[in-house]
Amino acid sequence: MNNFNLYVPTRVLFGQGQIAGVAKQVPAGARVLVTYGGGSVLANGVMDQVRAALGERIVAEFGGIEPNPDYATLMRAVTLGREQGIDFVLAVGGGSVADGSKFIVAGIPYEGDPWDLLTGKGKVKTAVPLGVVLTLAATGSEMNSGAVISRRETGDKLFFGSEKVFPRFAVLDPSTLFSLPVRQTANGVVDAFVHTIEQYLTYPVNAKVQDRMAEGLLLTLIEEGPKLLENPSDYDARANVMWAATMALNGYLGAGVPQDWSTHMLGHEITAVHGLDHAQTLAIVLPAMLAARREPKRAKLLQYAERVWGLREGSEEARIDGAIAATRAFFERMGVPTQLSGHGIREPRLDAILAKLEAHGMTKLGEHGDVTLDTSRAVLEAAV
């Protein structure tokens, strides 16, 4: 096992009715900014529950945080937060609202150009406290300290992270997910699955607890994900998928093990060039990526084949092939295509995608740093 430093101070309030618990978690005299996205939380009753929990405290609401939250949008919230003397931000939504709100809480007290927080020129020294009411199970942002922010004006998509922006609490009520569109439900399952894979399917370092945890999350997603397509209001399945998605990226899986993330990096550029959803790109890239890198990942692919897919018979090659095929079949079963052509993209702009990878310095990806642009090209070609 590798050394690690693990710190996950977010309190999780999990289960039906837990939004009421916001009342105890937000300080009584707080001046609260409630942030949200496209407005589904206004329609499905979640915001009503939030307002009821906040009681007299609510000061301002800021909606319209888009998927892949935009810098310009978030800066308007920063300005509003400063004007209103906001001292608590409550994000109500999915990963984009949570990510965007992490930038907002860092931006409000930042002296200087907040853009510097994203380029690395500036550091988060202090942040307004943040809470999250989660309405989409996918990214894990509700229990980690990272965020991805886009700037459409310049075409940038940048990551920032700081322990100061950890949500103080996250409310996870699975029943708030009953009304999700099928596509978002399916995307969330794929996203959580690939988050787990990126921290698990590398090379062995004899980290048995982490391996078993990862396998447990994968099995849970495989068993429970498809149930949601049949019955979107299956509380237990929602609960299991929701908790799996949070556990997939709260730090515990990746502690003390190598990590990959090359599938994510390629996926980001596909989103930039072709506009596919984040999870849609992951479902396309992952099977091709695993096939292309079967040698460096051989030991873990065999472990994955056996423990997750029950493949114990046949040659090593057959078991690896079987595991990759099963992964692909699982995504397809969730209704998420695993080739670009599945989205009608028959002539993908591979050069544009690779140029973006190069421009972003993504030329040595993966747990061994051996995913060069050539490897990335081969993966993309296999994913057409």
Add this chain to the structure above:
Amino acid sequence: MNNFNLYVPTRVLFGQGQIAGVAKQVPAGARVLVTYGGGSVLANGVMDQVRAALGERIVAEFGGIEPNPDYATLMRAVTLGREQGIDFVLAVGGGSVADGSKFIVAGIPYEGDPWDLLTGKGKVKTAVPLGVVLTLAATGSEMNSGAVISRRETGDKLFFGSEKVFPRFAVLDPSTLFSLPVRQTANGVVDAFVHTIEQYLTYPVNAKVQDRMAEGLLLTLIEEGPKLLENPSDYDARANVMWAATMALNGYLGAGVPQDWSTHMLGHEITAVHGLDHAQTLAIVLPAMLAARREPKRAKLLQYAERVWGLREGSEEARIDGAIAATRAFFERMGVPTQLSGHGIREPRLDAILAKLEAHGMTKLGEHGDVTLDTSRAVLEAAV
């Protein structure tokens, strides 16, 4: 899945050489009280590393915290802490030192009789910050907010817990365990195993992530525990067992699921009456407890049989019998007897043990509250 409130703010610094990290975790100007137990940390070099990390900061050391830490001992540390104006306590040792230090950090600022903190008459309103350098993998105290304190003067053994006494950080360096006596190593594996069982082997609530995590911890302990008997300096095995023991009682396993703890309660009284080590009592009670409660635990016993012990053939009864026998054999393989007679106790003082259970109100134990004194007697009789 049941609702839950999960909060685990302890930072974990894991791995070889991490004790040096104490330098960054303890505030520069802190007046530090270093607490420890019987002195093995003075002999094995751990205290030297701690002193080096603390540099000029160290103010006082307090040794002699005994297994099942005693109120009178701890009160001497409280007095010392007050006299010295201590504002940080660093516990260097195993679960007893960690538990005892939780009482010390709550006791120092407490106005009133600190005994009230244990009886429930008083509440922890504030506590001196606490850090832990762990030198024994077993209890999980390094990453939770509970402690068990004994008062030999009155024969009491009481639990207290408060989020205020969560360690701010815990350093887990597996190489500090190389010099542990075999008995403590084996006890630690059994302790972590039974902690996991008490939160897993109850009745199904469809909590798939928690179930898979628990099974992963059990498999890790089964695979890695025996290696330590052969090679006490096996770093990877130490690391896996150490992390499993922490994960077994940091709150994640028990979140959203029923819990049992009846084996622990009976075990406590056996320790009180016959003086056996805590883990020794667990190894004696658990197999008999599972056998006695096979009906209410049937579904989970069958899951345990299949997923942990690979028992898929034969009748339900045969699989359950097999799982209980395998559990017993595992403890025996670790060198920990599973009958009282294994410790030379052929005529146990069952009446005294049951009288203590009754005196402590332990008459309706278990996840269903159906472990009466009659059940406890039957379990103890089966464990002779």
